[in-house]
Amino acid sequence: MDIPLEFDPKSEQPLYRQLYDSVRAGILDGRFNAGLRLPASRALARSVGVSRITVTECYERLIAEGYLEARRGSGTFVRARLPELSPFALRKPDEPLDRELGDLSPRLSRYGTAVNVSLHRPTPPDTLRLDRHGPDVSQFPRTVWAKLLARRLQGSDRSLLNYAQDFRGSPNLRNQLALYLAQARAVICDPDQILIVSGSQQAIYLAARILLNEGDQVAMESPGYYFAGWTFSSQGATIVPITVDKYGIKVAELIKQKNVRMVYVTPSHQFPTGASLTLSRRKALLAWARKNNAFILEDDYDSEFRYRERPLPALQGITPDGPVIYTGSFSKMLFPSLRLGYIVLPKPLFTAFRTAKLLNDMHSSLFHEQVLADFLAGGHLESHLRRMRTLYDRRRTLLIRILRDHFGKKVSISGDEAGMYLLARFQSSLSEEQAWDRAYKAGLRLERLYWPGGVSEEKPGYIRFVFAYAALSEKELQLVGRRLAVAFLS
Amino acid sequence: MDIPLEFDPKSEQPLYRQLYDSVRAGILDGRFNAGLRLPASRALARSVGVSRITVTECYERLIAEGYLEARRGSGTFVRARLPELSPFALRKPDEPLDRELGDLSPRLSRYGTAVNVSLHRPTPPDTLRLDRHGPDVSQFPRTVWAKLLARRLQGSDRSLLNYAQDFRGSPNLRNQLALYLAQARAVICDPDQILIVSGSQQAIYLAARILLNEGDQVAMESPGYYFAGWTFSSQGATIVPITVDKYGIKVAELIKQKNVRMVYVTPSHQFPTGASLTLSRRKALLAWARKNNAFILEDDYDSEFRYRERPLPALQGITPDGPVIYTGSFSKMLFPSLRLGYIVLPKPLFTAFRTAKLLNDMHSSLFHEQVLADFLAGGHLESHLRRMRTLYDRRRTLLIRILRDHFGKKVSISGDEAGMYLLARFQSSLSEEQAWDRAYKAGLRLERLYWPGGVSEEKPGYIRFVFAYAALSEKELQLVGRRLAVAFLS
Numbered sequence: 017m018d019i020p021l022e023f024d025p026k027s028e029q030p031l032y033r034q035l036y037d038s039v040r041a042g043i044l045d046g047r048f049n050a051g052l053r054l055p056a057s058r059a060l061a062r063s064v065g066v067s068r069i070t071v072t073e074c075y076e077r078l079i080a081e082g083y084l085e086a087r088r089g090s091g092t093f094v095r096a097r098l099p100e101l102s103p104f105a106l107r108k109p110d111e112p113l114d115r116e117l118g119d120l121s122p123r124l125s126r127y128g129t130a131v132n133v134s135l136h137r138p139t140p141p142d143t144l145r146l147d148r149h150g151p152d153v154s155q156f157p158r159t160v161w162a163k164l165l166a167r168r169l170q171g172s173d174r175s176l177l178n179y180a181q182d183f184r185g186s187p188n189l190r191n192q193l194a195l196y197l198a199q200a201r202a203v204i205c206d207p208d209q210i211l212i213v214s215g216s217q218q219a220i221y222l223a224a225r226i227l228l229n230e231g232d233q234v235a236m237e238s239p240g241y242y243f244a245g246w247t248f249s250s251q252g253a254t255i256v257p258i259t260v261d262k263y264g265i266k267v268a269e270l271i272k273q274k275n276v277r278m279v280y281v282t283p284s285h286q287f288p289t290g291a292s293l294t295l296s297r298r299k300a301l302l303a304w305a306r307k308n309n310a311f312i313l314e315d316d317y318d319s320e321f322r323y324r325e326r327p328l329p330a331l332q333g334i335t336p337d338g339p340v341i342y343t344g345s346f347s348k349m350l351f352p353s354l355r356l357g358y359i360v361l362p363k364p365l366f367t368a369f370r371t372a373k374l375l376n377d378m379h380s381s382l383f384h385e386q387v388l389a390d391f392l393a394g395g396h397l398e399s400h401l402r403r404m405r406t407l408y409d410r411r412r413t414l415l416i417r418i419l420r421d422h423f424g425k426k427v428s429i430s431g432d433e434a435g436m437y438l439l440a441r442f443q444s445s446l447s448e449e450q451a452w453d454r455a456y457k458a459g460l461r462l463e464r465l466y467w468p469g470g471v472s473e474e475k476p477g478y479i480r481f482v483f484a485y486a487a488l489s490e491k492e493l494q495l496v497g498r499r500l501a502v503a504f505l506s
Numbered sequence: 507m508d509i510p511l512e513f514d515p516k517s518e519q520p521l522y523r524q525l526y527d528s529v530r531a532g533i534l535d536g537r538f539n540a541g542l543r544l545p546a547s548r549a550l551a552r553s554v555g556v557s558r559i560t561v562t563e564c565y566e567r568l569i570a571e572g573y574l575e576a577r578r579g580s581g582t583f584v585r586a587r588l589p590e591l592s593p594f595a596l597r598k599p600d601e602p603l604d605r606e607l608g609d610l611s612p613r614l615s616r617y618g619t620a621v622n623v624s625l626h627r628p629t630p631p632d633t634l635r636l637d638r639h640g641p642d643v644s645q646f647p648r649t650v651w652a653k654l655l656a657r658r659l660q661g662s663d664r665s666l667l668n669y670a671q672d673f674r675g676s677p678n679l680r681n682q683l684a685l686y687l688a689q690a691r692a693v694i695c696d697p698d699q700i701l702i703v704s705g706s707q708q709a710i711y712l713a714a715r716i717l718l719n720e721g722d723q724v725a726m727e728s729p730g731y732y733f734a735g736w737t738f739s740s741q742g743a744t745i746v747p748i749t750v751d752k753y754g755i756k757v758a759e760l761i762k763q764k765n766v767r768m769v770y771v772t773p774s775h776q777f778p779t780g781a782s783l784t785l786s787r788r789k790a791l792l793a794w795a796r797k798n799n800a801f802i803l804e805d806d807y808d809s810e811f812r813y814r815e816r817p818l819p820a821l822q823g824i825t826p827d828g829p830v831i832y833t834g835s836f837s838k839m840l841f842p843s844l845r846l847g848y849i850v851l852p853k854p855l856f857t858a859f860r861t862a863k864l865l866n867d868m869h870s871s872l873f874h875e876q877v878l879a880d881f882l883a884g885g886h887l888e889s890h891l892r893r894m895r896t897l898y899d900r901r902r903t904l905l906i907r908i909l910r911d912h913f914g915k916k917v918s919i920s921g922d923e924a925g926m927y928l929l930a931r932f933q934s935s936l937s938e939e940q941a942w943d944r945a946y947k948a949g950l951r952l953e954r955l956y957w958p959g960g961v962s963e964e965k966p967g968y969i970r971f972v973f974a975y976a977a978l979s980e981k982e983l984q985l986v987g988r989r990l991a992v993a994f995l996s
Contacts, residue, residue: 031787055962080825082694120829122801123767123799128716131865132858135673153667162659169652177643183625214704218867224616234764247865272664277613309613339610351667353873359565364610375621376736376866377708383843487668 023064035074043083043094054084054092066316096313126230131252139461144488144496147463149318152487153351157400164390168383176383183374185212185358186385192392193358197344201284201316204327205360207410211369214380215357216315217503219343220247220280222359222376223313226368227278228253235279237265239473241287241315242466244280257469260286264293267300278311283331284319288439288465288482290431298331305339316344318435320401323409332360341365346388347372348436349401356380356388389496408486409438409492418497422505434506436486441478444504448479454503455481460496513554521556521719525564531619533573533584542584544574566745572960582632585960616720620740629951632988634978637953639808639926642977643841645897647890654880658873666873673864675702675848676875678698682882683848687834689772692808692819693851694826701859703871706805706847709833712866713803713849716858717768718743725769728963731777731805732956734770739958747959750776752920754783757790765773768801773821774809778929778955778972780921787939788821795829806834808925810891811976813899822850831855836878838926839891846870846878897925898976901983908987912995926976931968934994938969943996945971948993950986 021038023031042048054060057075061068071297075092079085085095139145168176184190190207197203206467213219218244223331228234230252236244248255256276259266264286270279271308281301283293305312314331330343345357361369373379393399412432419427419440422443432438444451448464455462465472474480485493511528513521518620532538545553547561563583568574575585612624629635658666665671674680680697687693703709709732718724720742726734728747738745746766749756754776758767771791773783783791795802804821822832835847851859863869881940883888902922909930920927934941938954945952957963964970975983 030785037743038510039658120852123715123717123801125715125719125859127862128858131716131861133861134857135864137860148609148669150668154664156667158659158667162656165659166652166656169655174644177646177648177843178640179638179837179842214867214870217865221866225615227613227615227620229615232615243865250865275978313612347669351873352669352868353667353871355867355869355871360608367624368614368618370620371623371625372617375707376627376711377843377845378755380704380844381843381845381871383841384871394740 020181021064031064031156032074033071035064035066036069036077039074039078040083041412043078048094050094050096052091053090054094056091062064067374098421106326126252127250128415130252136248140459142282143456143459143461143463144492144499145482146481146485146488146496147461148487149346149348149484150352150487151350151404151436152407155404157396160394160396161387161391164394165387168387168390176386178382180382183379183443184208184370184376185210185380186389188389188393190440194390196397197330197360200320202333203360203465204343205342206331209361209363209366210357211361211366211373212380212385213343213357213359214315214355214377215347215352216343216345217357218373218376219242219341219345219357219359220244220315221449222369222372223250223278223311223341223343224251224253226365226372227311233273233276235270235276236468237281238468239288239465240334240468241282242282244315245466245468248280255468257467259473260291262291263289265298265301267304270335271300271304271455274308276308276310278313279305280313282315282317283332284316284328285434287315287317288431288437290433290435290439292328292433292436293331295328296335298328301336302331302335302340310339312338312340312479314340314342316342318348318362320349321405321436322434323405323412324433337362348392349397350388352382355447356384373430404486411485411488411490412438414490415483415493415496418493419500420500422497437482437484439480440483441480442504444479445477446479446504448474448481451479451504452479455500458499458503460499460503511554521554521561522564525554525556525560526567527616527619529564529568529984530573538584539585540586540972543580544582544584546581569960572957573749575960591710596662598820616742617740620742630949632898633946633949633951634982634989635949635951636971636973636975636978638818638977639723639838639896639974640977641840641926642897643837645894646841650884650886651877651881654884655877658877658880666876670869670872671718674698674860675700675870676872676879679875679882686882686887687820687850690810692835693832693850694823695832699856700849701849701851701855701856701863702870702875703833703847703849703863704845704867705837705842706807706833706835707733707737708863708866709735709831709847709849710803710805711800712859712862713768713831714738714741714743714834714856716862717801722768723763723766724761725763725766726958727771727776728958729778729955730770731772731957734805734944735956735958738770745958747957749963750779750781752779752781754787755791757787757794761790761794764798765798766798768803769795770803770805771821772805772807772820773926774806775921775924777805777807778921778927778953780923780927780929781927782818782923783821785824788818788824792821792825792830800829802828802830804830806832806839810839811898811926812894813895813902814923827852839883839887840878844874844878847873855946858914866880874913901975901980902928902980904980905973905983905986908983909990912987912991921955926970929970929972930973932994933967934969935967936969936994938971939962941969941971944993945990948989948992950989 023034057068061071079086083095084092147450190210193210194205194207224247232253233256234248234253235256235258237260243315256273262396265281311459316330332340342360346354396442416429426443428441452462458478465480513524526947543712547558553556574582576582614622680700683700684695684697722743724738724743724933725744725746726747727750735745746763748760755771806820820832822830832850836844904918916933918931920929942952942954955970
């Protein structure tokens with residue numbers, strides 16, 4: 017018995033516990049080196065006066081935890097690689113798990129089963145991504161932000177680091193937002209109708225959760241926004257796809273629907289066609305929602321960037337007391353990793369949304385809400401958006417020219433009057449799937465249109481892809497053109 | 507039959523479910539006031555044309571959930587205080603400003619109805635809050651954080667401001683966490699099992715959503731953690747309360763349960779009793795979960811702060827391949843407004859959780875995940891925790907002395923060996939409700955124990971409250987004592 021173990025007979029700790037602690041501590045503080053052989057259970061049991069089962073149980077647990085290893089025939093040893101030092105090198109979790117637990121999927125809820133699908137698709141490092149709808153974060157005024165952030169972090173108001181007092185979100189931010197939305201989007205609300213959320217995806221999720229039961233019908237634009245469709249269907253809602261033409265969603269088609277509880281729309285800049293919903297259709301949409309006790313979820317995701325005429329006011333602003341849930345995010349205006357968005361709610365819906373947000377993740381970061389409020393109050397958003405509008409407009413024009421240079425009459429562009437992407441339609445003998453794969457091999461990741469009902473309306477001989485250009489430099493856009501030519505024309 | 511219940515014979519919902527929903531909704535949206543007497547089961551059965559068993563079963567479930575109470579001989583009544591909602595006041599949603607829309611609540615989903623209650627209760631500014639379980643943020647090393655933050659913000663890696671490439675959370679952070687959890691909590695996992703979330707509330711929410719269908723049974727400690735109970739019940743799960751004694755949750759009681767799909771536990775430091783679950787019970791708990799194909803949701807919310815013996819390893823670490831979902835957060839270690847927490851998952855569950863998180867809010871802030879990873883890598887967490895342990899220990903000792911000074915033998919303390927709160931039991935002729943109100947008037951906001959299922963085990967003549975002391979200065983703690991004496995003794 018050459019290893020020192022501390023035992024205290026008077027201790028309330030059971031002997032098992034003391035033995036375990038003592039061996040584990042010896043290993044952790046390095047007194048028992050890797051490879052050290054532990055005494056045989058019988059010998060140790062005798063020398064410290066515990067039952068042999070106590071010792072073997074203790075050894076077995078330390079083996080299970082990765083501190084010791086049993087070598088057949090030769091005894092029990094301190095492991096070379098301890099979990100503490102390299103837990104990842106410890107084991108392949110799949111194997112023992114699958115052996116012990118088997119496939120857990122049958123034990124998921126219906127929602128769990130619906131989301132038990134990986135949306136992850138690896139992309140080679142040098143791939144140019146046309147499917148990432150983020151801003152050019154390299155242009156973000158980080159110095160201004162850092163200054164505001166440091167001021168608040170060093171500031172006297174420690175409560176910013178704490179849990180929020182107001183779970184609706186920072187009052188300053190909601191006040192600033194009410195002003196901004198009124199000016200920029202003709203949204204009419206008071207700050208008490210604004211709930212701060214962690215990006216507009218959370219707004220879509222909460223709306224689906226709060227307004228839809230499994231089996232309920234939700235209408236959405238077709239083609240439409242992939243993650244919205246996914247959010248609805250994963251919750252068991254039935255999606256009713258409504259056709260989109262160049263005036264936006266075909267409200268006449270929607271009006272035929274009697275059991276739709278909610279419709280998800282992007283009226284300012286329809287995703288992905290870029291259409292702007294006409295005023296007459298907006299009014300018809302509102303009238304339909306009222307008549308059918310349905311809600312309108314208005315996603316105003318990128319209308320800050322318009323390159324031609326003035327935008328139509330938001331639906332919410334047409335009838336401020338209508339059944340409209342209005343949402344937007346700062347991911348495209350500022351930077352996605354800020355994870356801040358907002359919902360403007362009819363008063364009667366506010367409590368349910370606030371409590372749902374609370375049970376979902378308590379609240380968003382008060383600290384960053386306050387820095388954002390400072391950013392807005394300082395007028396930095398306006399000037400930043402002005403600069404970005406010019407930059408994105410230049411890239412947009414360049415991309416169109418590049419596509420024309422390579423594809424001439426074989427390409428037609430739409431949806432480019434606003435936002436950070438455009439829709440390009442190519443005359444081609446390839447199927448969209450073939451074209452996507454070829455582009456992928458050529459180092460481009462394109463975005464295919466999402467058809468909620470699965471009913472594509474592509475004309476044979478034509479293929480369409482979304483091009484998110486805002487974050488790509490002029491040099492990268494040139495490369496996009498060349499790679500695309502290789503993929504589609506060669 | 508004077509209470510309006512909506513039934514739809516054509517609905518696919520079974521009558522039992524319709525009756526349950528209808529009564530529950532009536533209570534939650536305030537149409538059925540506290541004390542309202544429900545019709546006798548036979549009468550109701552006749553009037554709505556269902557079997558009497560259907561009605562009694564529905565009443566029994568609502569009684570078990572704490573919505574109704576049976577008074578021997580006189581019938582079934584709506585409870586005065588709905589356990590789900592206490593200690594917060596149940597308030598009807600804000601009056602709709604908009605006449606046209608009217609009350610939208612009937613158009614909410616079942617989940618929407620369940621969350622259509624305000625948890626908001628204003629607190630006068632000079633109130634000392636014993637119910638806020640946050641750290642002392644004034645002690646947070648803001649200069650260190652600001653430096654790390656500025657470095658990343660000014661740094662060359664712009665991708666930190668963008669959408670995450672890896673939706674599981676920053677790889678650096680997950681690597682750091684795997685090491686930290688192995689060392690501090692004996693959690694054995696590799697970084698691929700770690701999902702970064704926005705605080706542990708999101709972990710609880712996601713687990714409930716992914717593993718529980720409406721009507722499924724979920725067990726939890728009684729008394730237990732209020733927001734966990736609310737998260738489960740709002741999703742339509744049936745809570746099975748399991749008694750807690752000084753060794754933690756009574757696993758023997760749980761073992762009698764055959765249909766429980768998940769159990770929510772706080773083994774390291776049971777909330778609110780502070781008990782630490784014994785090793786034998788931990789093993790029994792794991793064995794039960796395996797045998798019954800149930801999941802264990804282990805919330806390790808504050809075990810970083812221990813003032814006496816070293817903690818038992820996390821359940822997850824006892825059998826790393828077990829059906830354990832382990833969660834923790836940085837809200838108490840660092841600061842709540844960071845909104846970062848983590849889930850350690852069995853591999854077979856990972857995809858469902860990652861995709862659910864993605865559809866919930868895409869991902870947390872990559873930027874802050876990276877700064878946090880830097881903070882961990884720099885060893886700042888360790889030193890910060892050491893400092894806080896000393897500070898909280900001092901405050902803990904002081905609060906105990908203060909309570910003894912004022913209440914002498916009339917007070918007994920428990921659950922103070924770890925964490926940031928303690929449980930005080932007072933000998934008093936007041937009811938807990940009276941005592942709470944008196945304290946509130948005296949400028950204290952106390953926290954009552956939460957009894958899932960509404961089955962309180964208070965002994966007459968005794969009242970118990972949770973005291974979250976960590977964030978209160980010594981001066982404030984003195985004031986707590988004086989105000990409490992005024993409230994309870996005068």
